[in-house]
Amino acid sequence: MSQYVLGVDGGGTKTNAVILDEHARLCGFGRGGSSNLDDLGLDVIRANISNAIHQACQMAGLASASFASAFFGMAGVVSLCDRYAIQKIAEDMHLAPAEQIGIDHDCLFAGLA
Secondary structure (H helix, E strand, O other), rough: OOEEEEEEEOOOOOOEEEEEOOOEEEEEEEEEOOOOOOOOOOOHHHHHHHHHHHHHHHHHOOOOOOOOOOEEEEEOOOOHHHHHHHHHHHHHHHOOOOOHEEEEEOOOHHHHH
């Protein structure tokens, strides 16, 4: 059985979600609205993240959004409190085991690209 990982890039204008398999092959991509903690409430952020992930799962042919690990690069995440808010969203959505969820500012993604 294949294992998948999830990457979410949440910014001020859009949220992108990608799903990769264990060979780092792109399996799914989805896009939702903004998920910037500085501009939006947690309910809107959760909905936009969920929409992006749902689209990525559809493209990947996955019936559920359950991953071996997940990383969130999110605009506006600058404190432990911010990280906790995104961690809570990810845990509530049952996206990956809690110890396999990573969260940082979206600039980290930009530095890795």
